Amino acid sequence: xxxxxxxxxxxxxxxxxxxxxxxxxxxxxxxxxxxxxxxxxxxxxxxxxxxxxxxxxxxxxxxxxxxxxxxxxxxxxxxxxxxxxxxxxxxxxxxxxxxxxxxxxxxxxxxxxxxxxxxxxxxxxxxxxxxxxxxxxxxxxxxxxxxxxxxxxxxxxxxxxxxxxxxxxxxxxxxxxxxxxxxxxxxxxxxxxxxxxxxxxxxxxxxxxxxxxxxxxxxxxxxxxxxxxxxxxxxxxxxxxxxxxxxxxxxxxxxxxxxxxxxxxxxxxxxxxxxxxxxxxxxxxxxxxxxxxxxxxxxxxxxxxxxxxxxxxxxxxxxxxxxxxxxxxxxxxxxxxxxxxxxxxxxxxxxxxxxxxxxx
Numbered sequence: 309x310x311x312x313x314x315x316x317x318x319x320x321x322x323x324x325x326x327x328x329x330x331x332x333x334x335x336x337x338x339x340x341x342x343x344x345x346x347x348x349x350x351x352x353x354x355x356x357x358x359x360x361x362x363x364x365x366x367x368x369x370x371x372x373x374x375x376x377x378x379x380x381x382x383x384x385x386x387x388x389x390x391x392x393x394x395x396x397x398x399x400x401x402x403x404x405x406x407x408x409x410x411x412x413x414x415x416x417x418x419x420x421x422x423x424x425x426x427x428x429x430x431x432x433x434x435x436x437x438x439x440x441x442x443x444x445x446x447x448x449x450x451x452x453x454x455x456x457x458x459x460x461x462x463x464x465x466x467x468x469x470x471x472x473x474x475x476x477x478x479x480x481x482x483x484x485x486x487x488x489x490x491x492x493x494x495x496x497x498x499x500x501x502x503x504x505x506x507x508x509x510x511x512x513x514x515x516x517x518x519x520x521x522x523x524x525x526x527x528x529x530x531x532x533x534x535x536x537x538x539x540x541x542x543x544x545x546x547x548x549x550x551x552x553x554x555x556x557x558x559x560x561x562x563x564x565x566x567x568x569x570x571x572x573x574x575x576x577x578x579x580x581x582x583x584x585x586x587x588x589x590x591x592x593x594x595x596x597x598x599x600x601x602x603x604x605x606x607x608x609x610x611x612x613x614x615x616x617x618x619x620x621x622x623x624x625x626x627x628x629x630x631x632x633x634x635x636x637x638x639x640x641x642x643x644x645x646x647x648x649x650x651x652x653x654x655x656x657x658x659x660x661x662x663x664x665x666x667x668x
Contacts, residue, residue, distance in 0.1 A: 312338065313525070315532050317448065318540040322468050326448060326532050328525060332475040333360060333436065336367030342471040344432045345405030348373045349397055351420040352411040353380040356438050359481055364411055364436065374400045378416070382568035385415045385455045387463075393423040407432045407470070413439035413486075414446035414573065418461070421452030425467035435469045438478040440490025440524070441574050444497070444531035447472045449539040449549075455568060459630040460560040466544050474532075476525055489574025491516060491609045492581070497531045499581060499602060500554045503648030505530055510601070513608045550633055551650045554642045555580030558665075561627035565619055571612075578611035587664045588643040593653070598646040621665045625658065 312329030327338060348371050352361055357377045365373055376396045378384040397406065410420035410433060417435050424433035435447040453464025479487070494516075498506030508526075509516070515523035535552065542549040559580030563571055571579075585602050588594040606613050615624075633640045639656040 313529050315529065315536050317468070317536045319468060319543060324469060324471050326472040326474065326536065328443075328474045328476065328528055328532065330475070330477050330521065332473050333363045333367060333478075336369070339434070339471055339473050340367065340369065342434055343368060343371070343407045343409070344470070345403070345407060346372050347400055347402045347406040348409055349393070349400065349402065349406065350375045350409045350411060351378075351393065351416055351423075352376075353378050353384065353413075353416055355380045356412045356416070360411060360436075360438060360478060364409065368409075372400065378419070380413075380415075382415055382455060382460075382563070382573075385419050385453070385568075387454055389419055390423050390426070390454060393420070394427065397423075397427050402427065402431070404428045404431055407434060409434045409436060410447075410469075411436045411438065412442070413437065414442045417442050417446050418451070418453050418464070421450070421467050421469065422454055422464055425452055425465040430467060432470050433467070435472045437472070437474060439482055439486055440479060440528070441486070441493050442490075443474045443476075443528050444490065445493040445535070445552075447474070448532055448535045450543070455564075457564075459564050459627055460568075461632075462630065468543075472532075474528060476521065476528065479519060479524060485572065487517075487519070488610050489572040491527075492574035492578040492606065492611055494527050494531050495602075495605060495609070496552070496554055496577065496581060497534045499585075499644065499647060500551050500642075500650035501534060501648055502530070506601075506605075506647050510605055510608075513605070517609065547652075550652055551642055553633065554644065554650050555582075555584050557628055557631045557633065557639075557641055558583045558624075560631070561624045562615070562619060564627045565623045566616060571616070575612050578606045578609075579613060579615060582606065582613045583615070583664050584641065584643055586667070587641070587656070587660060588645070590660060590664060591643070591653075591656075594644050594646045594649075598644075601647060615665055621662060624665055625662060628661070 450468035
């Protein structure tokens, strides 16, 4: 058994491990005991299941295992998909000691977690993320949700997993565009709180794009440690955890307006981070040269940094109004004082937001 890194999310009785290593799906002795009960529902998508579902099923051993697959992409993060999961749980006779296993990217993790939070008022679930974005972001922290036409993640629950199993070997089958999308969330961790890590990313961009195993494992571990610490201190996003949404108010709005799936989540977050950094410079909160460094790094990773010309700015503003961080109808954004120094800014003027959205 190869060495795996272990990071703990410290939440008292609900603490859980994040394991990071190559070939962890097959190393079930490490994580099998986190599966409660006899009934297991394995949830995946049509791209991931053919690659890894058989290995997970074998690793689970003598259990009553059912499987449900969905089309890949954001459109599957819906109430209709949740209803299909509930039907599958009912059909297998799943009781409160059942476990839902999410095998896939952020869409599957969010959907499976939300269904697990709802079934019999909450059953256990385990995250096995297979995309870089899910590994460093959505699989950790217990945020679960489905989308509405009006906006992303508007209906959800906080429901922590029992474990997160990050098998880095699954990144070998990840399309290049999806890898770059995940790197956007990695960049975010440097941007909001770790200038040293940001500089490491600048120095190691080529290695990450080449899928160097050591570089990827380091980037994943740093990202997970940072998120685990924030979640432990602010599980339900009453303060510090909101900083993890740097670029997300803009990004989620762009996803909703462009149409889910037209812009990948990480691509939207890359654009959103640039907008947040540009707005920070416009408001004299941060030096322009820090925006320039962020913009250059994202471009090095092949990520978009500009608002698509086809997007309706009024529609983006309307979608931003539905952001969960807003208070009493006022825009509340995560901006920064420069690389590694994000902060919550209240009462941001709509004219300023419109200005950066409209700027060339």
